[in-house]
Amino acid sequence: MSTLFAADEAKRLLDAAIRGEMPDERGRFGPFGGRYVPETLVPAFDRLEAGVKEHLHASDFQAEFQKELREWVGLPTALTFAPQLSKAWGAEVWIKREDLAHTGAHKINNAIGQALLAKRLGVKRVIAETGAGQHGVAAAAACARVGLSCSVYMGAVDMERQAPNVDRIRRLGAEVIAVESGDKTLRAAIDEAMREWVTDPDGIYYLLGSAVGAHPYPYLVRELQSVIGREARQQMLDQAGGLPDVAFACVGGGSNAIGLFYPLLADDIELIGVEAGGIGDGLGENAATLATGTPGVLQGSYTIILQDDDGQVQETQSISAGLDYSGVGPEHALLQAIGRVKYISARDNEALEALEELCATEGILTALETAHAYAAAREYAKQNPGKRILIGNSGRGDKDMPTLSQLPARTRRYEGA
Amino acid sequence: MKAHERLSAAITAATDLGRTALVPFITAGYPEPKDFIATLQDVASVGDVVEIGIPFSDPMADGMTIQRSSFIALQKGVSLKWIFDQLDSASGEIDAPLVIMSYLNPLLAFGFDALAERSLAAGVCGFIVPDLPFEESDDLRAALEARGLGLIQLVTPATPDARLKKLCDASRGFVYAVTITGITGGGAGLPTDLADYLAKVVSFSTIPVCAGFGIRAAEDIAAVGLYVSGAIVGSALVEVLERGEDPKPFLKSLIR
Numbered sequence: 001m002s003t004l005f006a007a008d009e010a011k012r013l014l015d016a017a018i019r020g021e022m023p024d025e026r027g028r029f030g031p032f033g034g035r036y037v038p039e040t041l042v043p044a045f046d047r048l049e050a051g052v053k054e055h056l057h058a059s060d061f062q063a064e065f066q067k068e069l070r071e072w073v074g075l076p077t078a079l080t081f082a083p084q085l086s087k088a089w090g091a092e093v094w095i096k097r098e099d100l101a102h103t104g105a106h107k108i109n110n111a112i113g114q115a116l117l118a119k120r121l122g123v124k125r126v127i128a129e130t131g132a133g134q135h136g137v138a139a140a141a142a143c144a145r146v147g148l149s150c151s152v153y154m155g156a157v158d159m160e161r162q163a164p165n166v167d168r169i170r171r172l173g174a175e176v177i178a179v180e181s182g183d184k185t186l187r188a189a190i191d192e193a194m195r196e197w198v199t200d201p202d203g204i205y206y207l208l209g210s211a212v213g214a215h216p217y218p219y220l221v222r223e224l225q226s227v228i229g230r231e232a233r234q235q236m237l238d239q240a241g242g243l244p245d246v247a248f249a250c251v252g253g254g255s256n257a258i259g260l261f262y263p264l265l266a267d268d269i270e271l272i273g274v275e276a277g278g279i280g281d282g283l284g285e286n287a288a289t290l291a292t293g294t295p296g297v298l299q300g301s302y303t304i305i306l307q308d309d310d311g312q313v314q315e316t317q318s319i320s321a322g323l324d325y326s327g328v329g330p331e332h333a334l335l336q337a338i339g340r341v342k343y344i345s346a347r348d349n350e351a352l353e354a355l356e357e358l359c360a361t362e363g364i365l366t367a368l369e370t371a372h373a374y375a376a377a378r379e380y381a382k383q384n385p386g387k388r389i390l391i392g393n394s395g396r397g398d399k400d401m402p403t404l405s406q407l408p409a410r411t412r413r414y415e416g417a
Numbered sequence: 418m419k420a421h422e423r424l425s426a427a428i429t430a431a432t433d434l435g436r437t438a439l440v441p442f443i444t445a446g447y448p449e450p451k452d453f454i455a456t457l458q459d460v461a462s463v464g465d466v467v468e469i470g471i472p473f474s475d476p477m478a479d480g481m482t483i484q485r486s487s488f489i490a491l492q493k494g495v496s497l498k499w500i501f502d503q504l505d506s507a508s509g510e511i512d513a514p515l516v517i518m519s520y521l522n523p524l525l526a527f528g529f530d531a532l533a534e535r536s537l538a539a540g541v542c543g544f545i546v547p548d549l550p551f552e553e554s555d556d557l558r559a560a561l562e563a564r565g566l567g568l569i570q571l572v573t574p575a576t577p578d579a580r581l582k583k584l585c586d587a588s589r590g591f592v593y594a595v596t597i598t599g600i601t602g603g604g605a606g607l608p609t610d611l612a613d614y615l616a617k618v619v620s621f622s623t624i625p626v627c628a629g630f631g632i633r634a635a636e637d638i639a640a641v642g643l644y645v646s647g648a649i650v651g652s653a654l655v656e657v658l659e660r661g662e663d664p665k666p667f668l669k670s671l672i673r
Contacts, residue, residue, distance in 0.1 A: 034553055035550065035552065036521060036553055038478045042550050043577060044575075181481075191475055191476075195479075195600045198600055202575075296522045297520075298475065299477065300548070309526065310496040310523055311473075311522040311525060311527070312473065312491060312522075313522070314474075
């Protein structure tokens with residue numbers, strides 16, 4: 001699907017988004033979003049929403065949050081010019097280095113922000129879900145930092161392919177709960193975390209890791225992650241002497257992408273989100289939700305999802321656990337519907353090639369998730385020579401070594417494009 | 418009589434006889450799709466209202482039993498269309514008014530108007546949608562009410578009074594009082610402080626109230642029956658069916 005709206009309506013919605021009026025009072029981004037949760041959780045969501053309103057933009061909360069971002073997370077992360085990659089692609093490539101943030105990915109921005117919020121809301125215990133394990137690590141670290149106990153739900157399939165992160169989560173003092181139900185990946189982990197939350201809506205804070213789910217999560221996560229785009233924008237002006245022509249970010253649930261894109265919406269910058277193309281175009285062979293999905297309700301939000309004609313949510317396929325998700329944040333659904341952001345996909349093998357190229361040219365081992373953004377950017381550069389390209393390098397690839405180790409190491413022999 | 422009034426009437430008919438109405442829940446097509454109608458007829462021969470669960474890929478409000486039954490039914494090809502076709506074929510041969518319990522997405526995919534139309538023809542009188550809070554329910558409610566079908570609201574021990582009043586007023590057929598703070602199929606037993614909560618729900622409602630979640634045996638029904646008109650039995654019945662046993666003796670054992 002491309003644009004859902006007539007041009008004037010699309011412009012009205014984009015202007016509203018730029019003015020900060022999305023989501024609206026009911027948690028809607030145009031037609032998308034909302035709050036589809038069990039009745040038991042309605043009071044908990046009401047309290048969370050009130051807590052977000054009270055604290056998120058209060059000066060004392062912001063002072064504490066910004067201090068933690070600076071002194072504990074290590075922000076601002078660098079903006080790195082990529083000379084070899086630029087040469088190979090015939091472009092000017094800049095990399096926003098979220099891999100340099102504490103715990104190795106952008107996830108920590110959201111985790112520490114929500115952990116600080118949870119502390120203020122006076123909860124006893126934090127639960128979180130994780131796909132690639134990066135959010136699990138970030139949540140565990142953030143909870144240790146602010147002094148809250150933490151349990152992380154993780155699909156059994158993901159525990160196997162992201163084993164190093166399972167161990168990291170445990171060493172950071174959190175409990176890892178294996179999820180054997182459903183598809184045993186991120187979606188099942190979210191379902192299971194919701195089930196746990198329902199048992200103690202007053203005592204538990206659910207630290208959701210992506211810009212998905214019921215209102216106010218897509219808003220809350222975007223606000224906490226927008227630091228990525230604000231920093232990148234200023235750094236481009238300072239270091240590159242101007243804004244990029246185009247910006248790329250990988251999209252699973254879409255937290256790093258919305259964090260990068262949201263502060264750039266008003267600029268004349270082409271924005272491209274890259275989903276997991278998996279092993280093919282068929283239903284169940286990829287996680288290209290926006291490219292191939294249809295509107296529906298999944299895990300609390302009306303958004304674009306991968307489903308069959310009966311409304312059953314379909315399993316996904318991707319080499320990257322962090323993109324392996326059947327839904328996507330509702331704000332991305334809107335940005336696609338109004339034509340502001342283009343969403344495309346890159347396949348497993350293309351992502352792997354891009355990962356190896358980046359290793360060889362710039363000495364950066366990026367996450368498999370992030371590698372999808374590079375694959376798409378490389379293809380774009382071929383079609384559009386001489387562009388200034390910004391890539392959101394959402395995380396580092398150390399966690400992917402179990403997957404990468406099973407593949408032949410081609411990096412040393414890499415000869416350039 | 419509107420379809421949702423048939424639900425209220427069936428429950429009231431039981432209480433008029435001095436007993437608590439029994440509302441059994443089955444997952445459609447579980448354990449075997451070919452036995453769906455026969456199972457439904459058996460269950461409806463004892464139950465006063467029967468709740469039919471539509472299998473869904475992401476049953477986030479359900480415990481292991483319903484998750485498992487839902488997953489297997491889906492694997493065996495059960496869909497809402499198939500369920501309506503089956504119900505149509507058995508029209509007039511089911512002894513209780515029916516309620517569909519479904520997560521929202523399969524209903525969205527079916528289309529609300531088509532859903533209401535086929536429901537009315539198939540003897541379905543109301544809907545329970547566990548992931549559709551009141552605030553998001555205008556469209557479905559309008560489509561159902563246009564044909565006299567009821568959207569049954571769930572209320573929980575966590576529901577504040579003002580909201581409880583609003584939900585009781587909006588509910589049609591009966592009010593579904595969730596007994597526990599948790600998911601379906603809880604094995605921990607009913608909470609001991611149910612009395613005040615259930616009595617409050619009853620005092621707020623002008624239609625019958627049925628209690629559900631964690632109700633597994635006759636003593637549970639006796640406990641909630643002190644306050645409410647009906648009891649919903651889900652996971653415990655699905656477990657009986659899972660073991661391949663006849664549901665009738667189990668259901669009869671629940672009625673005292």
